[in-house]
Amino acid sequence: MLTGTQHRSAIEARGLRPIGELARNRPQGDRLRYMAGCRCPACRGANTAYERMRAKARKAGEANPFVPADAARAHIQALAAAGVGRRTLSIATDITEATLWAIKRGERANLRRATEKKILAMRADLLADGALVDAAPTWALIDALLKAGFTKKAIARGLGQQGSGLQLSRTRVTVRNAEKVRRLHDKLMATAERLVDATPSAALLQELLDEGYLPQRLQREIDGLPESMTLPKKIRAGLADQIAEAHRRLTQ
């Protein structure tokens, strides 16, 4: 164990203000003054009271010891990969950015148990609205919408964008916009307006014709069926559903 003098010089070597200087502004009976070397009854009592309080807390299982930072670091890195940055984490956990940064970089070998608990409790779905995430999943959803027959203009309108084109970066998008696209995708793909492959519907239609059902009869059963009885490569989902329903009804 270092002597008091060695302790002081070690602190000064780290560029910190000497304990004596810090204690100078403290009133008599402050633990900091005790730490600076004052052994008057008041300061000695302050230190004893503090130690008693800590011992009691430790006995009650409220100790907050240092634990290895490995788990916290891995969790921060996983969150970062998911787009949760240090600032968002800092706000959500009440841990300063600098601390989170040091843990992530491996500059902290250990951290307090309470701090680790806060970090591990964080989930990737707590992303800030403005955080930037990989745009690939968002564009995959947009491509699916385009494939289903929805125009870029219609998609832009659905997202609340006024311009003629679709204003979204190909590389990174905000969490807010990614979520908007996801909701729009789910909404539009659930509508009867989306286009689907007509092959299964054409097969069902042919089966009905082979059974002897006349085109006029089928047109009465199915709204929007072409008079020619030939379907384009893609048809509205609503029409496909009607064909499937009519087939089920007429063949059971």
Add this chain to the structure above:
DNA sequence: ACATGCGATGGTGGCGTAAT
């Protein structure tokens, strides 16, 4: 203009534990 991520610096004092 605003929000966010990244990176850095200087400073404070809470904590566990060895010694008594």
Add this chain to the structure above:
DNA sequence: ATTACGCCACCATCGCATGT
């Protein structure tokens, strides 16, 4: 039980770059 102290987590604040 009390005294004493070394360790280092944690804080405050800044600047810069980038995307929306």
